[in-house]
Amino acid sequence: MASGTHRDLPHSFGAALLRGLRGRCPRCAEGPLFRRWLKPHDTCQPCQLDLTPQQTDDFPAYLSIFVTGHLLAPLIIMLALDFALSGWQMALIILPLACVLMIGLLQPAKGAVVAVQWWNGMHGFRRERAGEAGGS
Numbered sequence: 001m002a003s004g005t006h007r008d009l010p011h012s013f014g015a016a017l018l019r020g021l022r023g024r025c026p027r028c029a030e031g032p033l034f035r036r037w038l039k040p041h042d043t044c045q046p047c048q049l050d051l052t053p054q055q056t057d058d059f060p061a062y063l064s065i066f067v068t069g070h071l072l073a074p075l076i077i078m079l080a081l082d083f084a085l086s087g088w089q090m091a092l093i094i095l096p097l098a099c100v101l102m103i104g105l106l107q108p109a110k111g112a113v114v115a116v117q118w119w120n121g122m123h124g125f126r127r128e129r130a131g132e133a134g135g136s
Contacts, residue, residue, distance in 0.1 A: 008047075009128055013119055020115025021108045025049055027118065027128065033111050040114060053124030054117055060109035067109075068101040 008028050010016040016026045025031040031044035033051070038060075040051045076094060079085055085093075121127025 010119075016115045016119045017112055020111035020113070020118075023107060023111050025051075026115035033114060034107065038107060038110055040110075049118070051114070054114045055123045056110050056113045056117075059113050060106055063109040063113070064102045064105040067105055068098055071101060072098055 008030075010019060010026065010029070019026045019029045020033065022029075023033050025033055025044040025047060027049045028044060028047035030046040031041070031049075033040055033044075035041045040054060042052050043050055072094060075097070076090070079090055079093065117123050118125045119127075119129070
């Protein structure tokens with residue numbers, strides 16, 4: 001199979017998801033998914049996948065907040081139980097960490113949502129899967 005063509009489809013949902021998390025095209029993994037922080041390219045240059053059908057809405061932000069909360073909860077519990085910190089001290093530790101985590105997780109979450117939509121043929125994407133008849 002030639003590199004960068006539509007025949008280089010991921011062999012599993014996990015592979016497509018990982019490509020999206022890395023900010024790469026879910027179909028070929030060669031083209032960048034984003035042209036700006038959260039703005040996807042209209043078309044992947046290497047494989048010509050039309051990315052305009054993607055509709056992520058607020059779901060990546062929800063995922064980012066959800067994961068951040070679950071990562072910080074043990075830290076908050078540890079700080080509350082093991083250290084005698086005031087509310088202000090807790091806020092000075094937790095709020096910057098929460099902001100960094102949420103912002104850092106936002107683009108990978110959006111890439112993953114785009115990959116899920118492409119893999120499942122949602123919102124105008126054509127369903128293409130490795131090993132399926134007519135999928136390549």
